[in-house]
Amino acid sequence: MTALPDALALRQRLAAGEASVEATLARTLQRCAAREGDVGAFAALWPERALERARELDRARAAGEPCGPLFGVPVALKSNLCVAGEVAHCGSRVLEGWRAPYSAGAVERLLAAGAVLLGATHMDEFGFGSSGENSAFGVPRNPWDGARTCGGSSSGSAAAVAAGLVPLALGSDTGGSVRQPAALCGVAGLKPTYGRVSRYGLVAFGSSLDCVSPLARSVRDLELALSVLSGADGRDATCLELPPSEPPAAAAPARLDGLRFGVAEAQLAALEGDARARFDAACAALEALGAERRTVELDLAEHALAIYYVVATAEASSNLARFDGVRYGPRRAGDGSLQGMVAATRGELFGAEAVRRILLGTYVLESGYRDAWYGTAQRARERLRAQFARAFGEVDVLVSATTPGPAFRLGERADPLAMYRSDVLTVPASLAGLPALSLPGGFVERDGRALPLGLQLSAPAREDARVLRVARALEAARPEFARPSPVALAEASA
Amino acid sequence: MSWEAVIGLEVHAQLATRSKLFCACEVRFGAPPNTLVCPVCTAQPGALPVANREAFELAVVAALALECEVAPECRFDRKHYVYCDLPKGFQITQYERPYCSGGGLTLASGKRVRLVRIHLEEDAGKTAHEGPYSLVDLNRAGVPLIESVTEPDLASAAEAQEYLAALKEILQYTGASGCDMEKGELRCDVNVSVRRPGEALRTKVEIKNLNSFKGVGLAIEHEIARQTALYEAGGTVAQETRLFDPERGVTELMRGKEDAEDYRYFPDPDLPPHTLAPEWVERLRSRQGELPAARRARYVRTLGLSPYDAGVLTAERSVADFFEATARLSRRPKEAANWITNELLRGLNDPAVEAGSIDELPFRAHDLAEVIALVEEGRIDSNGARALIAALFTRPGRPRDLVRELGLELVRDASRLEQWCRAALEGQEAVVADVRAGKTKAVGALIGRVKKAADGMAVDAREVQAMLLRLIEELE
Numbered sequence: 001m002t003a004l005p006d007a008l009a010l011r012q013r014l015a016a017g018e019a020s021v022e023a024t025l026a027r028t029l030q031r032c033a034a035r036e037g038d039v040g041a042f043a044a045l046w047p048e049r050a051l052e053r054a055r056e057l058d059r060a061r062a063a064g065e066p067c068g069p070l071f072g073v074p075v076a077l078k079s080n081l082c083v084a085g086e087v088a089h090c091g092s093r094v095l096e097g098w099r100a101p102y103s104a105g106a107v108e109r110l111l112a113a114g115a116v117l118l119g120a121t122h123m124d125e126f127g128f129g130s131s132g133e134n135s136a137f138g139v140p141r142n143p144w145d146g147a148r149t150c151g152g153s154s155s156g157s158a159a160a161v162a163a164g165l166v167p168l169a170l171g172s173d174t175g176g177s178v179r180q181p182a183a184l185c186g187v188a189g190l191k192p193t194y195g196r197v198s199r200y201g202l203v204a205f206g207s208s209l210d211c212v213s214p215l216a217r218s219v220r221d222l223e224l225a226l227s228v229l230s231g232a233d234g235r236d237a238t239c240l241e242l243p244p245s246e247p248p249a250a251a252a253p254a255r256l257d258g259l260r261f262g263v264a265e266a267q268l269a270a271l272e273g274d275a276r277a278r279f280d281a282a283c284a285a286l287e288a289l290g291a292e293r294r295t296v297e298l299d300l301a302e303h304a305l306a307i308y309y310v311v312a313t314a315e316a317s318s319n320l321a322r323f324d325g326v327r328y329g330p331r332r333a334g335d336g337s338l339q340g341m342v343a344a345t346r347g348e349l350f351g352a353e354a355v356r357r358i359l360l361g362t363y364v365l366e367s368g369y370r371d372a373w374y375g376t377a378q379r380a381r382e383r384l385r386a387q388f389a390r391a392f393g394e395v396d397v398l399v400s401a402t403t404p405g406p407a408f409r410l411g412e413r414a415d416p417l418a419m420y421r422s423d424v425l426t427v428p429a430s431l432a433g434l435p436a437l438s439l440p441g442g443f444v445e446r447d448g449r450a451l452p453l454g455l456q457l458s459a460p461a462r463e464d465a466r467v468l469r470v471a472r473a474l475e476a477a478r479p480e481f482a483r484p485s486p487v488a489l490a491e492a493s494a
Numbered sequence: 495m496s497w498e499a500v501i502g503l504e505v506h507a508q509l510a511t512r513s514k515l516f517c518a519c520e521v522r523f524g525a526p527p528n529t530l531v532c533p534v535c536t537a538q539p540g541a542l543p544v545a546n547r548e549a550f551e552l553a554v555v556a557a558l559a560l561e562c563e564v565a566p567e568c569r570f571d572r573k574h575y576v577y578c579d580l581p582k583g584f585q586i587t588q589y590e591r592p593y594c595s596g597g598g599l600t601l602a603s604g605k606r607v608r609l610v611r612i613h614l615e616e617d618a619g620k621t622a623h624e625g626p627y628s629l630v631d632l633n634r635a636g637v638p639l640i641e642s643v644t645e646p647d648l649a650s651a652a653e654a655q656e657y658l659a660a661l662k663e664i665l666q667y668t669g670a671s672g673c674d675m676e677k678g679e680l681r682c683d684v685n686v687s688v689r690r691p692g693e694a695l696r697t698k699v700e701i702k703n704l705n706s707f708k709g710v711g712l713a714i715e716h717e718i719a720r721q722t723a724l725y726e727a728g729g730t731v732a733q734e735t736r737l738f739d740p741e742r743g744v745t746e747l748m749r750g751k752e753d754a755e756d757y758r759y760f761p762d763p764d765l766p767p768h769t770l771a772p773e774w775v776e777r778l779r780s781r782q783g784e785l786p787a788a789r790r791a792r793y794v795r796t797l798g799l800s801p802y803d804a805g806v807l808t809a810e811r812s813v814a815d816f817f818e819a820t821a822r823l824s825r826r827p828k829e830a831a832n833w834i835t836n837e838l839l840r841g842l843n844d845p846a847v848e849a850g851s852i853d854e855l856p857f858r859a860h861d862l863a864e865v866i867a868l869v870e871e872g873r874i875d876s877n878g879a880r881a882l883i884a885a886l887f888t889r890p891g892r893p894r895d896l897v898r899e900l901g902l903e904l905v906r907d908a909s910r911l912e913q914w915c916r917a918a919l920e921g922q923e924a925v926v927a928d929v930r931a932g933k934t935k936a937v938g939a940l941i942g943r944v945k946k947a948a949d950g951m952a953v954d955a956r957e958v959q960a961m962l963l964r965l966i967e968e969l970e
Contacts, residue, residue, distance in 0.1 A: 082540045203539040207763035237544045321583020322537040365758035
């Protein structure tokens, strides 16, 4: 789908010794520096760490040691993933300067697979946002149109992949934070089944929703990434006791005969006109591969946003309680008392959206209101899960657009509710803990520029392999649904 | 008309696990500040809790000993409040679905004190205030606790103290908790109200963080008096939380009802519900040993000990275990009881003795059984046994060997005894005359002289007495 190699191709070249990891990495670092101005994906680059690591990998290969499945592949990490000794500020002033004292489970797995950690990417503060604009440190621009958002909250990770700076990045997806930016940047992103990848070392936003999620320019790279990242972790009690998923097969499935895919008509109403046309084209492409389209009832998905903004804010308000200035991060003195110090630190250092979500979450858990808000949301979440289960009794995968339309302009969605609605199509699968993948699904034009759209596939919990298989078949059958971004094209020809 | 008190207790006991409730950090008292910590118990961003299996085991063991019903499934909740020694900004506890409910224990009077529930939770850290600074030590953060909550079944400070003592005994016996109050392993909150007999319950007041039996007693007595005085004066009691000041023996307002915190409880999404398989619970039940009350009764009934001695011996499990081993090895339970209650427990209180508990003594039950056997065999007398036990406190060695080393063995050689007796009789005509006049007791005055003549070697006083009498008779 692109002139730049994907992770799998790059790994094969490096493992075969056709290029050194160090030289490849040096070029990657140059590109990242050159594109800082027009993309601005990275919050921090780790050139010394990365080069040291690259040399180590080159030495190991020369010594005849086996090459891991991500041998030499540079990977960008969302700045909410802990790497021992590195910044992981989560886009928040409250963690400015903090360096993680340990590494995340997912990060350890990347390293064990031979990956090179390149740097930390910008994000909406703690994941609170769908455009990247809620970061305290920098807002990435969309490689398709610099005036537009990359989506969010894994904005920098999506931008880095779409701009051709890295073949693979990690983000985190709580309500669509990987799928939505993947769609808006024209790349692929997979939110695995909840619990498939360890959350240990992922700074928590909504603990019952958070998933460490890869972004890449090809579906097989997502498959590769999942095979590296997935697996049990005794340090995360919600991590499933499942063996890691399978590495990608050599060839994409040629046909999808017998596959039943479901479309919920109610979800189509949210789509902008030309986006609807692209969605229908994508469904037609699946049918052309032999799959059967069915209509499913998923009317509870209509309440998903309401459920989500109760559950996620409740959990977030609790998870963010630890940022009190006592043990790490900057501190504000306030009136000098303990409570005053905590109040000043939190009041001055959290951004507006973080404050809004903490207030919302605190409110829905308040004694006397808790059952009406949090309790009702939990019950509704169970009913939504049940409706998904019924739908999956009739179809193998569900298909929808990833977003109602293409990337919007930076600054366009100042109203928080308008911003929250950006997640309307991604939140349902999050609430149900389902594996859901966004892959490029064609283009629409805005302001004279082509902008990518995403197509979202979801499957029952633990059936990550199913969405990957369908996505891979579609990607192979309809290469025109994806294109390198203008920035990536410039990189490829440079 | 009189007033009666209605009292309920909430007791926090630290479980005797090796590691903390949600991380692998060691649990140890007295370590330098912040040396037993990790990303989890210091709430580093991204760190997650994983529940400790051993904590569940000890918690269930305690629940079974207290006759509680263990829930097939329990869950952890988050309880939010802001304080510098609460790293996450919430405490992980069990609010809606504790691991057990019901149960209770019976006081000596036969009164039943019912438990509402017991739940598992983590401890917070410790804060010390020094000048303008607050110093936080997180070694204790995440240490597992069980909080047991009684019904308001207690009616006096004395009953509350008795309940606490019985609870402590059971927790120590089962090994669930060390209950060392000086290390903060047992802490108590008290709920007190007073009413006229027959009335419905009146407003209750909570007194927080009592860490001694004496404090519990004083706080309850003070609170009963305070509330009674308020009502007698025509006033009312406010629902509030008070703190006990042990220096002055009074309770003081901590916060009123209007300042009660909203803890915003909700199920901890990081910890899936925990299943307590009935087969596993039954396995723990089958391993449960004899509880202190049953032991006490058995000592009186089948070993013939006095209720007092039985009580002293069972107050601590290690003492009772030591006693049982000694009694079994020596086949002399009464003697074992005597030596332990008198010599051993007294010796342990001696500040010169290093051992603080019976487990730390440099000798074991078989050594004490050997001492008892030496007395039985007539090799030493009770004075010798006392000296021997005193020696065992400080020096290693088998009692039989020590007896010789210390010269405690009674001299049985008749010719030597006779020699010493004759020496003792020299110049003691007055005593001899008294004895001859029928005052045989007068001979006692000579025993000291015999011992002196024996020059430190042990003699059997009765034997010496008999020989002296015989020699006096022969003198004619």
